[in-house]
């Protein structure tokens with residue numbers, strides 16, 4: 001694993017993601033190393049030869065750069081998403097605290113802050129999140145099976161830890177939601193996920209597997225190694241538009257059945 005320190009000129013970046021004016025990524029790269037990671041395209045902007053998941057560039061001055069940007073802004077506030085092409089709570093954050101420093105810099109600046117993560121480390125900052133007020137955490141859960149996590153999200157915390165984190169955030173009054181993204185055919189049990197999170201979140205969204213984003217050689221290697229008996233059915237489902245339409249319909253049915261507000265199912 002290559003860890004490199006870099007200086008960022010700016011960290012508050014205009015976003016074209018619907019509902020977000022800005023995004024912040026305190027790191028470039030992510031040691032959660034998900035085989036389906038949609039952010040792998042970032043590799044080409046980094047100059048790294050290492051594959052995605054095997055390097056992290058650490059924006060050591062992230063909070064300082066953010067404070068400078070905020071001082072220069074005439075207008076306060078807006079909506080900001082943290083962790084759009086990295087996980088801001090990947091393991092390095094425990095020691096470095098860049099995300100926490102970024103949250104502290106945002107305090108009192110009138111932002112609606114949303115954090116996307118797969119990590120229970122976010123719980124460390126629960127007090128800061130409460131103080132921010134307009135803050136929400138979206139936890140990604142693709143399966144409750146830790147063997148599936150180990151195969152396809154090898155560096156990320158277990159599903160049980162993610163659920164426990166949602167519980168703590170929810171109990172502390174932080175807005176929470178879940179992303180079932182992406183649904184992995186034959187591995188994601190939507191009903192099981194709804195059952196587990198129904199009392200912990202204010203919304204849920206889903207997403208099909210983005211076949212253009214997947215690192216297929218690595219994904220296939222994990223599939224053949226850990227789940228060879230499921231590989232053929234997986235490939236067939238991924239390629240079937242009818243399959244995904246059915247998943248999207250099931251997702252909406254489950255939102256209604258479990259009374260969890262739907263934040264939509266994105267079909268790539």
Ligand code: SF4
Pocket residue numbers: 030031032033034036037038039085086087118156
């Ligand atoms: S946690 Fe997110 S950013 Fe990190 S590797 Fe997984 S999908 Fe990519």
